[in-house]
Amino acid sequence: MFLMKTAKTTQIINKVLTIILLLFFSSCGKIILISPSENTLQASVNILLNRPGFDWVEYEIDNFSIYVERSSYAQEQVEWLKKNSEYALNRVSLLLGIEVYEGPIFHQFVVSSRDKMKKLIGWETNGIAFPRHRLYIEILSETLNSASSHELLHVVAFHEWGRTDSWINEGLAVYADDKWHGYDLHALAHYLNPDYSLE
Ligand SMILES: [Zn+2]
Numbered sequence: 664m665f666l667m668k669t670a671k672t673t674q675i676i677n678k679v680l681t682i683i684l685l686l687f688f689s690s691c692g693k694i695i696l697i698s699p700s701e702n703t704l705q706a707s708v709n710i711l712l713n714r715p716g717f718d719w720v721e722y723e724i725d726n727f728s729i730y731v732e733r734s735s736y737a738q739e740q741v742e743w744l745k746k747n748s749e750y751a752l753n754r755v756s757l758l759l760g761i762e763v764y765e766g767p768i769f770h771q772f773v774v775s776s777r778d779k780m781k782k783l784i785g786w787e788t789n790g791i792a793f794p795r796h797r798l799y800i801e802i803l804s805e806t807l808n809s810a811s812s813h814e815l816l817h818v819v820a821f822h823e824w825g826r827t828d829s830w831i832n833e834g835l836a837v838y839a840d841d842k843w844h845g846y847d848l849h850a851l852a853h854y855l856n857p858d859y860s861l862e
Pocket residue numbers: 691692813814817833836
């Protein structure tokens with residue numbers, strides 16, 4: 664008996680393979696679920712605000728406190744950042760089935776480079792979430808923009824679902840962006856498999 668590959672089964676196989684490939688190569692920032700007292704990295708808002716070498720300016724909008732470095736590109740782009748954060752919350756809420764988010768505010772730190780990220784938290788990454796503190800850190804510069812829905816999804820998912828298997832959490836965060844390392848997810852899926860189309 665030979666295996667009949669219908670269009671539907673091929674599509675499902677392609678989808679699974681694409682997600683596996685994306686997760687295999689994905690290197691988003693770590694998700695730190697343990698409390699700071701359990702962790703050598705202490706990343707509460709106050710600790711980050713007082714880290715030497717940073718001069719923060721805080722902007723408050725409905726559901727966010729956004730912290731950018733003074734005189735940075737991110738500060739120049741702060742109006743865009745505000746809109747982007749609201750968009751990200753809408754996107755995350757939609758994905759997680761939250762009608763209107765009415766919880767505590769989120770703390771969004773935006774640094775200007777991977778080097779600055781390292782100075783702030785101890786290692787280089789494009790983004791990192793500290794869900795217990797409703798805190799996440801991204802990069803925005805003229806050459807690198809990791810401000811998206813990804814880290815926020817980790818934060819909100821933690822408070823909605825508690826701990827989940829990391830592949831679900833990470834897969835959904837990648838999906839939240841429609842992006843993977845700056846590449847459009849649909850274009851990337853097509854590149855990995857030209858016969859494939861994401862629904
Ligand atoms: Zn992630």
